[in-house]
Amino acid sequence: xxxxxxxxxxxxxxxxxxxxxxxxxxxxxxxxxxxxxxxxxxxxxxxxxxxxx
Amino acid sequence: xxxxxxxxxxxxxxxxxxxxxxxxxxxxxxxxxxxxxxxxxxxxxxxxxxxxxxxxxxxxxxxxxxxxxxxxxxxxxxxxxxxxxxxxxxxxxxxxxxxxxxxxxxxxxxxxxxxxxxxxxxxxxxxxxxxxxxxxxxxxxxxxxxxxxxxxxxxxxxxxxxxxxxxxxxxxxxxxxxxxxxxxxxxxxx
Numbered sequence: 001x002x003x004x005x006x007x008x009x010x011x012x013x014x015x016x017x018x019x020x021x022x023x024x025x026x027x028x029x030x031x032x033x034x035x036x037x038x039x040x041x042x043x044x045x046x047x048x049x050x051x052x053x
Numbered sequence: 054x055x056x057x058x059x060x061x062x063x064x065x066x067x068x069x070x071x072x073x074x075x076x077x078x079x080x081x082x083x084x085x086x087x088x089x090x091x092x093x094x095x096x097x098x099x100x101x102x103x104x105x106x107x108x109x110x111x112x113x114x115x116x117x118x119x120x121x122x123x124x125x126x127x128x129x130x131x132x133x134x135x136x137x138x139x140x141x142x143x144x145x146x147x148x149x150x151x152x153x154x155x156x157x158x159x160x161x162x163x164x165x166x167x168x169x170x171x172x173x174x175x176x177x178x179x180x181x182x183x184x185x186x187x188x189x190x191x192x193x194x195x196x197x198x199x200x201x202x203x204x205x206x207x208x209x210x211x212x213x214x215x216x217x218x219x220x221x222x223x224x225x226x227x228x229x230x231x232x233x234x235x236x237x238x239x240x241x242x243x
Contacts, residue, residue: 004105004125007095008160008202009118010153013192018119018137018149024185025152025214028226034218 057086057133057150064151067213068158075240080127081161084154088134092116095123095130102126114194120153122160129157152210159209162239163202171238175200181228182207201234208235216243 012021029035061084065073076082087094092115096107104125107115115121119138120131131153138149179187179200190203208231215224221243223232235241 004099005164006107006111007091007115007121007123008157008164008199008206009091009115009121010156010160010206011118011193011195012137013189013194016189016192018141021152021189022145022148024189025211027185028183028211028224029215029218032220032225034215034220 057131057146060147060150061086061131061154063147064154064213065158067151067217068155069216069243071242072158072162072240076158076161079161079165081122081129081158081165083127084129084131084157086131086133089132090116091118091121091130091132094132095121095126098123098126098128098130120157122157122164124161124164129154129161131157148214152214155210155213156206159206159235159239160202162209163205166240167201167205167238171234172198172201175202175204178204178231178234181231183226186211204231205235205238208232209239209241212241212243 012018026035065082065084068076073082092107092112095115096112100106102125118132119135120129122129131150133150138146141149175197179190182190182204186207190200190207193203195203208227212221212224212235215221223229
């Protein structure tokens with residue numbers, strides 16, 4: 001019989017939360033101009049879509 | 054349980070059709086959302102299927118998991134009662150559960166399809182990840198031989214998140230070698 005393959009889990013490092021994971025995702029997306037952070041940064045710079053020509 | 058299951062079902066439907074077909078082809082299209090610690094639950098399921106029991110150390114290790122891919126049972130298990138999901142509002146729970154489900158489907162593809170060379174190169178692939186992602190993989194207590202699968206699963210989950218924004222090509226922050234690994238192993242072909 002083939003040896004059992006151990007289950008593979010999604011675990012977080014001690015002290016890390018899903019909020020940290022979301023923040024990391026948002027930073028990566030923002031680095032290419034995507035997501036809420038990027039939208040906010042554009043708004044802060046007065047570059048909201050409604051102000052674009 | 055119903056809401057969580059609906060979220061995972063939607064996450065499944067969001068996968069590119071080719072990816073769903075690939076997961077079906079390797080019999081990785083089943084999941085269960087439960088409210089149990091997953092090491093103990095996976096062990097129960099394995100024993101009831103006539104498989105070997107997991108060691109108590111392995112059960113304890115897997116009990117921390119938010120979700121599991123169980124290769125011998127061809128099922129993804131998600132623990133919706135994990136403290137990481139406590140107190141989240143609807144959109145946040147949707148994001149987190151979707152991301153975790155995509156991660157596990159990435160796992161399933163990687164464990165079945167990664168070559169021995171891919172697995173052996175795990176540390177190198179982690180080195181090529183953006184710093185924050187590399188830290189998540191290194192500090193979560195995975196074994197070295199799990200690194201490649203974690204790289205594929207994490208990258209796959211973020212590629213799916215990004216796909217929601219209409220972006221499907223290689224992200225500028227992702228090393229080309231990692232992107233090629235995910236394309237080859239997980240079938241990402243957008």
